[in-house]
Amino acid sequence: MELSVTAIRIDGETVSLKCEDEESVRTFKILLDDYLAQPLSQGQLLDDRQVIRLDRQHLYCYAYRRCLRFLAGADHTEKEVRNKLDRIEGLAEEDGEKIVSQLKQLGYLNDDNAAAAQLYSDQNKLLGRRKTLYNLTGRGIEKNKAQQLLSQVSDSQETERGKLRAMKIWQRDRSRPYRQRLAHLRRQLIIDGYEDVDAILQDLDLPSDSAAEEALLRKDLEKAIRKYERKAQGQKLRSQVVQYLLARGHEYEMIQKYYRQEGEEYEDQ
Numbered sequence: 001m002e003l004s005v006t007a008i009r010i011d012g013e014t015v016s017l018k019c020e021d022e023e024s025v026r027t028f029k030i031l032l033d034d035y036l037a038q039p040l041s042q043g044q045l046l047d048d049r050q051v052i053r054l055d056r057q058h059l060y061c062y063a064y065r066r067c068l069r070f071l072a073g074a075d076h077t078e079k080e081v082r083n084k085l086d087r088i089e090g091l092a093e094e095d096g097e098k099i100v101s102q103l104k105q106l107g108y109l110n111d112d113n114a115a116a117a118q119l120y121s122d123q124n125k126l127l128g129r130r131k132t133l134y135n136l137t138g139r140g141i142e143k144n145k146a147q148q149l150l151s152q153v154s155d156s157q158e159t160e161r162g163k164l165r166a167m168k169i170w171q172r173d174r175s176r177p178y179r180q181r182l183a184h185l186r187r188q189l190i191i192d193g194y195e196d197v198d199a200i201l202q203d204l205d206l207p208s209d210s211a212a213e214e215a216l217l218r219k220d221l222e223k224a225i226r227k228y229e230r231k232a233q234g235q236k237l238r239s240q241v242v243q244y245l246l247a248r249g250h251e252y253e254m255i256q257k258y259y260r261q262e263g264e265e266y267e268d269q
Contacts, residue, residue, distance in 0.1 A: 003046045010035075014061060017054065019046060030057040031064065060095050063088050067099060068108065075114040078104070079140025115141045115149055122193075126165035129153055131193020155196075162200035165192060170206060182206065220245055 003026065007018035015035040017028045034057045040046075046054070066088070067081055078100060085096040103109035115136055122132040129150045136146035169188050173181055185206075189197045224244040228237055242256075 003051060005040050005042055005044045005046065008040070008042055014065075019051075019054075028054040028058045030054065030061050034060070056092065056095070059088070059091055060099070063091050063095070064099050064102070067103060071103070071108050075110070075117040077111050077114045077140045078109060080114075081109055111141060111145075114139065115146065119149055119152075123153075123161065126161050126168070126192070128162060128165075128189070128193030128195065129158055130195055131191075134193070158194070159196070159199050162189060162194045162197075163204060165189065165194070166200055166204060170204075 003019040003021050005017055006020045007016075009016045009018075010032065013032050014029050015032055017030070017035075017040065019026045019028065038053075040050075063085055067084060070076060070081065070084055081100060081103065082096070085091060085099060088096075100109065118135055118139065118141075119132055122135060127135075133143075133146050133150060136149070137143050166185060166189060169185050170181070173184060176184060186197050186201070189200060194200060224241040225237070227244070228240045
């Protein structure tokens with residue numbers, strides 16, 4: 001049974017076509033350009049070929065507008081837009097290509113803009129160049145283009161930004177002994193994409209707080225004795241406690257000194 005166009009509503013760049021037969025009502029939303037290319041009139045009967053065309057134009061309009069909303073929130077790469085189009089069931093490959101081409105022609109889709117925005121964001125987050133390179137290539141930016149963009153960041157700028165990042169990490173990480181804290185800082189800087197970590201740390205003043213170190217050692221010592229005292233005594237207990245404290249990152253000399261002052265008293269309790 002043929003569908004009949006019962007209502008036509010133009011809304012900006014889209015056209016809604018309400019079509020009915022005796023059993024159903026369907027609404028097709030298509031782009032204005034597609035409608036003007038083959039206009040329909042109210043009361044017109046649609047044959048199967050026209051319905052198939054409207055189905056395809058309806059899906060194209062949905063996919064195109066979805067990409068526009070996606071790009072309105074932030075700059076995205078061609079790869080990211082293609083991934084979004086690939087998830088739209090039933091969209092013809094050639095229609096996806098046409099959408100990508102149209103978005104690029106209109107200036108909505110530009111990999112250079114997306115790459116520049118990524119660099120700006122990563123710089124504000126105090127991430128290193130290696131991390132930004134990973135982010136850019138993961139988003140579909142060619143490696144040579146990404147490296148060319150990153151060449152704008154000098155070694156001195158990288159080091160200064162790394163120092164700022166290092167101090168943020170250092171100031172919020174106070175739950176570890178100094179040695180372990182420093183090792184954690186190095187690991188985190190590497191994760192954040194910095195390569196010359198020594199150059200970043202060599203000029204930073206990261207003094208050890210002896211009072212805080214002793215308080216942490218006392219806390220860990222109490223915890224270790226409670227953990228092992230039911231299974232061991234004497235020298236065996238001492239050995240297990242020392243191994244635990246070394247694994248926590250405490251200095252051996254400090255452990256030996258503090259154990260003589262405090263540990264034996266805990267053992268006697």
